[in-house]
Amino acid sequence: ATKQFDGxxxxxxxxxxxxxxxxxxxxxxxxEIKYAPxxxxxxxxxxxxxxxxxxxxxxxIKLQNMITQHNSFIMHIDFSVTANIMYLQSNCGAYELxxxxxxxGMFIPAxxxxxxxxxxxxxxxxSWATQGIHAAQNDGSDVTAVDCALQSTxxxxxxxxxxxxxxxxxxxxx
Numbered sequence: 001a002t003k004q005f006d007g008x009x010x011x012x013x014x015x016x017x018x019x020x021x022x023x024x025x026x027x028x029x030x031x032e033i034k035y036a037p038x039x040x041x042x043x044x045x046x047x048x049x050x051x052x053x054x055x056x057x058x059x060x061i062k063l064q065n066m067i068t069q070h071n072s073f074i075m076h077i078d079f080s081v082t083a084n085i086m087y088l089q090s091n092c093g094a095y096e097l098x099x100x101x102x103x104x105g106m107f108i109p110a111x112x113x114x115x116x117x118x119x120x121x122x123x124x125x126x127s128w129a130t131q132g133i134h135a136a137q138n139d140g141s142d143v144t145a146v147d148c149a150l151q152s153t154x155x156x157x158x159x160x161x162x163x164x165x166x167x168x169x170x171x172x173x174x
Contacts, residue, residue, distance in 0.1 A: 045074025
């Protein structure tokens with residue numbers, strides 16, 4: 001379980017709520033939290049435009065890297081399906097789609113390299129698989145929430161928008 005107390009980022013044991021780790025790496029509030037499928041990494045997005053990647057190593061939790069590529073606050077983060085290299089895709093308040101190596105934080109500028117990567121979750125409204133949820137004339141600001149059960153055999157993308165509508169699409173939405 002994760003929580004924020006007095007500006008501190010706190011990770012607690014889900015069984016007894018004992019504090020496992022606490023830190024104040026970000027001076028702003030937390031906007032997104034996502035565990036890697038293996039449970040070894042935790043990505044934390046913040047209003048300070050950064051993604052903090054923590055590693056769970058032998059009962060210890062430490063900050064592995066800090067991603068500073070985005071130009072606005074972090075809105076959404078997704079991890080790739082575990083492979084030789086695990087990737088992150090993220091969206092920010094400036095409507096950027098960025099890709100990174102999860103363990104090193106290295107920015108991947110050639111996004112087309114990762115267009116066929118499988119993701120464990122799909123919560124980024126701006127992604128290769130969600131191109132068709134946006135009208136041609138829109139800038140993407142009207143779609144505020146996306147979710148998709150990628151482990152299902154019949155995959156459906158659910159989208160929420162600023163107008164209170166929920167739309168369903170077949171995956172991928174091209």
